[in-house]
Amino acid sequence: MISTYYLQIIILAGINIIMATSLNLIVGYTGQLSIGHAAFMSLGAYASAIATLHLGFPFIAALLFGAVVAGLFGVLVGIPTLRLKGDYLAIATLGFGEIVRIIFLNLQITGGAVGLRGIPKQTTLLWVIAAAIFTLFVLRRILNSRVGRALIAIREDETAAESMGINTMYFKTLSFGVGAFFAGFGGGLFAHYFRYIHPNVFGFMRSIEHLCMVVLGGLGNMWGAMLGAVALTAIPELLRAGAEYRLLAYGAILVLMMRARPQGLLGESEQTGGSIRRKIRIFSRGADTLKKT
Amino acid sequence: MKKYRLTMFIVLVLCMALLLTSGCSTQQAAPGTQEPEEGTVEETVDVKVGTVGPLTGGAATYGLSVSNAVQIALEEANENNEIPGVNLVQISEDSEGDWSKAANAFSKLIDQDNVNVIIGAVLSSETAAGGPIVMDGEVPTISPTSTATGLTEGNPYLFRNCLSDEVQASQLAEYAVTELGLKRFAILYTNNDYGVALKDAFEATAKEKAEVVAVEAFMDGDEHFRPQLTSIQQKEPDAVFVAGYYTEAAKIAQQAAEQAMSIQILGADGFYSPVLVEIGQDAIEGATFTAGFFSADPNPVVQSFVARYTELFGEEPDMFAAQAYDAARIVIEAMKQNGTDRQAIRDGLAETKDFPGITGLTSIDEEGDTLKEVLILKVVDGAFQRLR
Numbered sequence: 002m003i004s005t006y007y008l009q010i011i012i013l014a015g016i017n018i019i020m021a022t023s024l025n026l027i028v029g030y031t032g033q034l035s036i037g038h039a040a041f042m043s044l045g046a047y048a049s050a051i052a053t054l055h056l057g058f059p060f061i062a063a064l065l066f067g068a069v070v071a072g073l074f075g076v077l078v079g080i081p082t083l084r085l086k087g088d089y090l091a092i093a094t095l096g097f098g099e100i101v102r103i104i105f106l107n108l109q110i111t112g113g114a115v116g117l118r119g120i121p122k123q124t125t126l127l128w129v130i131a132a133a134i135f136t137l138f139v140l141r142r143i144l145n146s147r148v149g150r151a152l153i154a155i156r157e158d159e160t161a162a163e164s165m166g167i168n169t170m171y172f173k174t175l176s177f178g179v180g181a182f183f184a185g186f187g188g189g190l191f192a193h194y195f196r197y198i199h200p201n202v203f204g205f206m207r208s209i210e211h212l213c214m215v216v217l218g219g220l221g222n223m224w225g226a227m228l229g230a231v232a233l234t235a236i237p238e239l240l241r242a243g244a245e246y247r248l249l250a251y252g253a254i255l256v257l258m259m260r261a262r263p264q265g266l267l268g269e270s271e272q273t274g275g276s277i278r279r280k281i282r283i284f285s286r287g288a289d290t291l292k293k294t
Numbered sequence: 295m296k297k298y299r300l301t302m303f304i305v306l307v308l309c310m311a312l313l314l315t316s317g318c319s320t321q322q323a324a325p326g327t328q329e330p331e332e333g334t335v336e337e338t339v340d341v342k343v344g345t346v347g348p349l350t351g352g353a354a355t356y357g358l359s360v361s362n363a364v365q366i367a368l369e370e371a372n373e374n375n376e377i378p379g380v381n382l383v384q385i386s387e388d389s390e391g392d393w394s395k396a397a398n399a400f401s402k403l404i405d406q407d408n409v410n411v412i413i414g415a416v417l418s419s420e421t422a423a424g425g426p427i428v429m430d431g432e433v434p435t436i437s438p439t440s441t442a443t444g445l446t447e448g449n450p451y452l453f454r455n456c457l458s459d460e461v462q463a464s465q466l467a468e469y470a471v472t473e474l475g476l477k478r479f480a481i482l483y484t485n486n487d488y489g490v491a492l493k494d495a496f497e498a499t500a501k502e503k504a505e506v507v508a509v510e511a512f513m514d515g516d517e518h519f520r521p522q523l524t525s526i527q528q529k530e531p532d533a534v535f536v537a538g539y540y541t542e543a544a545k546i547a548q549q550a551a552e553q554a555m556s557i558q559i560l561g562a563d564g565f566y567s568p569v570l571v572e573i574g575q576d577a578i579e580g581a582t583f584t585a586g587f588f589s590a591d592p593n594p595v596v597q598s599f600v601a602r603y604t605e606l607f608g609e610e611p612d613m614f615a616a617q618a619y620d621a622a623r624i625v626i627e628a629m630k631q632n633g634t635d636r637q638a639i640r641d642g643l644a645e646t647k648d649f650p651g652i653t654g655l656t657s658i659d660e661e662g663d664t665l666k667e668v669l670i671l672k673v674v675d676g677a678f679q680r681l682r
Contacts (some may be wrong), residue, residue: 005431006405009398083322114487115442116393116419122426196396196426199419238398247388248350 008126010238012194015129016187017230019136021214022223023183026140028212029221030149031176032156032293034087037078037094037206038184040101043203045071045185046192050120053193055110060123061267071185072178079177079243083170098208105200116199117192124194132190136183137223143179144223182214217258219268228266287294338381341634343368343625344403345384346414348391356416356614360438361386363615364413366599367622369536377629385409388422396420397427404431411435411639413621416614418442427447434640436625438618446662453643453662455621457613459488459652462562462584462668463495463537468559469670469682470533471503474582480508480531480570481545483523484538492537492562500535507531512542519546523553533558540567543581544574551577558582563613567624573677579676584668587616588680591669596652613653620651624658 003011024038049067052058058066082093105111113117143149151172154162163169192198210233218229236254240247262268343363347357361384361510368605387405389396396415403409404427412428412435415421421440428451436453437445443460446452470476479500483493493509500506507529507642510522523546526534534557536543541563550557561583570578589600589610599619603611609618627644627649646658655667668682 005427006398006401006407007399013394013398063596116422118422118425191394195394195423197419197423199393199422201419202392224308237395238402241387241399245349245388248390 005288009194010234012126012129014231014234015126015133016190016194017211017214017234018133018227019183019187019190020211021218021226021230022136022140023180023187024211025215025218025221025223025226026143026176026183027180028154029219029226030034030144030156030217031152031173032159033083033173033177034091035094035177035180036091036205036212037096038180038211039099039203039205040098041071041075041181041184042188042191043101043105043198043200044074044181045188046198046203047105047117047188048185049131049189050117050192051110052200053121053123054117060128060193063082063193064186067189067192068182068186071188072182075181075184075224076174076178079174083173083177095205095208098203098205102204103199105203111200116197118197120192120196120198122193122196124190128192129190132186134161136186137227140179140183140223148172148175153221172242190205213255217265219265222265222267225265225267232266303663303664307631336338338379339634340383341380341629342383342385342407342409343622344407344409344412344414345386346389346399346403346412346420347416348420349386349388351391353417356439357391359612359615360414360416360618362603363599363611363618364622366602366606367619367626370602371626376626377634380629389415389417389439391417391420392422393417397423398422400424400427400435401431404428409416410634411625413438413618413625415440418445418606421445421452421454425452426535428452432640433627433636434643436621436643438621439614441543445478449662450644451640453658454663455624455651455653455656455658455666456617457563457586457664457666457668459491460495461664461666463492463535463584464499465668466535466560466562466584466670467496467499468503470558470582471500472537473682474533474558476532476558477503477504478509478529478531478533479504479506480529480534481506481509481517481525482519482536482538483525484514484542485511486514488564489537490643492535496535496537509577512538514637516542517545519549520553523550527553527555531557533560535560536560540570541573544570544572544578545642547574547577547581554661564572566613566671566678571673575676577675580673582670582672585671586613586669587611588669588671588678589616590678591652591680595650595651599652616653620653620656622647623651624649624656 027033043068048070049063052066054065059132078097082090085093106114109207154167154168155172157283159169195209214233215226219225240250243250347360348354349357365384369385371382387399387403389399403412412433414422414437416439418440421437422445429449432451439456440454441458443458446454481493481497483489497506508526510526512519535609536546536559543561547559559581562587565583566585569613600611602662628639632638632642644669649656654669657665659665669680671678672681
C-alpha cells in the first residue's frame, strides 16, 4: 500500500492541478492577471468547512456550497475590478486577497487566529482524482466553445474583440467567476483533507505559487498548468534532503527553468502568450520595488 | 543559444548533485555514541526523534532555537549513555512557517523516517495541522512552544510543554496574594493580544482572592503614563500589575517614583530583559515578575545548557530553546522509564509528573497540557534574582 506521505503529496498535487488550471482560465486564456486566487480557495475552504461543521451538509454538498460561494465572490469582485487592466487589476486582486485573509483572521465563526479545527476527513485520493477530471472536463468544454474563443480573443486584443461584437466585460467576469468557482472547489477538498484550516496559508505567497505553476507550465495550456502544478508540489518535497539549502535550490530551479524555457514547459509560442507575459514582467518589476520598501 | 542551454544544463546538474550530497546533513548522528564495553557485546539501536518547525522564513528564529536545543539534549543523552543500548538520532524538518508544509513534514517523519517521537511543531497553527496526522499515525508528539488554547484536547498523542499567558498571570496573582501578602491590585495593560490575555487572567484570579481596584490601558509604544498612574494612585492599591513589555514597564516605574508612589510593581515574561534595569534604574528595584526561563539561574543544569548552547550556536538560548530542551528531556525521561517504542513513549509522556525542568517544575495533565510552576524573578540590586 502507498505510504500516507506519498498519498498526501499526490492529493496536494491533485488539488493544485484544480487551482492551477482554474487560474489558467483567468490568466492564461483570458489574459487577466489575477494574484488573489488563494483568496477564492480560502473562501471555498471556509464555506465548505463551516457547511459540514455547523450546517451538517454531506461532503459533496459542502464542496459545491464552497465552490458556489467562491464563484459568487468571484463575480462580485470581478465586476468592479475587471475594468482595470494589467498591473492595476493585479494590485486590486492582491488587495482583495489580503482583505479576505484578515477578515477570516478576525471572525469568530472561522476560529480567528486559532484556525478552524476538527473538520471531518472526507477527501480521499479518489475524490481528488474525480474532482480534477471534472474540473478539466468543464474547463475544456468551455474553452472549446464560443465562450473559449471569445476569451482568447479578449486576451489577444481587447479592443479588437470588442469591435468584433464580443461583450468583453461579460466574458471577463464569466471567466473570473468560473475560475473562482473551481478555486473554491479545490479549497473545499483542501480543508477536508487537512482537517484544519488557518487563514495564513491562503496569503499572497500561495497566490503567487499558483501563478508560478501556470507560468512555469505554460500560459494558455491546460496540460502545462497540470505539469506545473505537479512539479511545484513535488519539487520542494523531493528537496527535503537538502535541509537548509532546500528553498535556495527550489528558487534556483525556478530561475533556471524560466531561463531555459521562458514560454513555460508546454507553453504556446511567443506570439500568443506574449501580451500576458509582458504584463507579468511589468508587474513583477513593480512587486520588486514594493518588496524593497 | 544552444551553447547557453548546455551551460544551463550543466549548472542544473551540479545543483542537483550538490543537493544529493548535502542530503546527509539533516540526520545528525549525535556524537558520543558509546562504544560497547569490553566483554559485553551490546549493540546500539538508533532511535529517531523528529523535530518540526520553521527553519526558513520569518519565524525561522523560533524553529532554529527549538531544533538546536533538542540537538543538545539528545547529544547529552547519548554521551552519558542515559538509555542503555540506544543512540538517539535527530531528524529536523522545515515547515517554512506554513502549516500545510508542516503537515507534509509530520507525514514524512512518520512514514518515511519512521520516527518514534516528534518534538514540535513550533507555531500553534502548525501543531494544530499536525495533530490529526500524529493521532492517525499514533506517534507521540510534544510541542515546546504552541500556546493556543485547547490544542491538545481530545488527542491522546499530542502533548505540550509551554507557558501560556493565562497560566503565568494567574500564578503570579496567586503568588502575590499568598506569598507577598498584597491585597489591593491595580492593572495597567498594553492594548494588544498579549496585554489583554494577561490582564484577563490576572484580574480573574486576583478578584477571587483579593481586590482589583483599578484597570487602565495604554498603547504600544506610549511614553507618558501619568494620567493612568494618577488615577491609579487615588485608589491606593498595594501593587500594580503591568501587563506589557520591559520598555514601558521601566518608564512606568520611573514615572510612578516621580509621583512619589511607593508601590510594588508586578509583571510577566515581557519584563525579562536587561533593558528593564537599564532604563528603570532604581525605580524598578523590587519589581517581581514571572519568567519562562532564567539564564543566570545558578542551577548547574541551567548553566551547563547555557554554556553548551552558547558555545555551539554563538548566542544565549532564549525561552523557546529552554522549553524545547525541557521537552526533549521529558521525552528522554519517558524513554528511560517506559521504553523507546511509540506507545511506550506516549504512556511515559502522559505520566510525566513534577519533572524538574530548567523552565520550572513540570507535569502533564490528562489532556496533554502542561502544568508548570512558573519561575518568579525579582529585581535586586539591579540584577534578576530567582524567588521561586
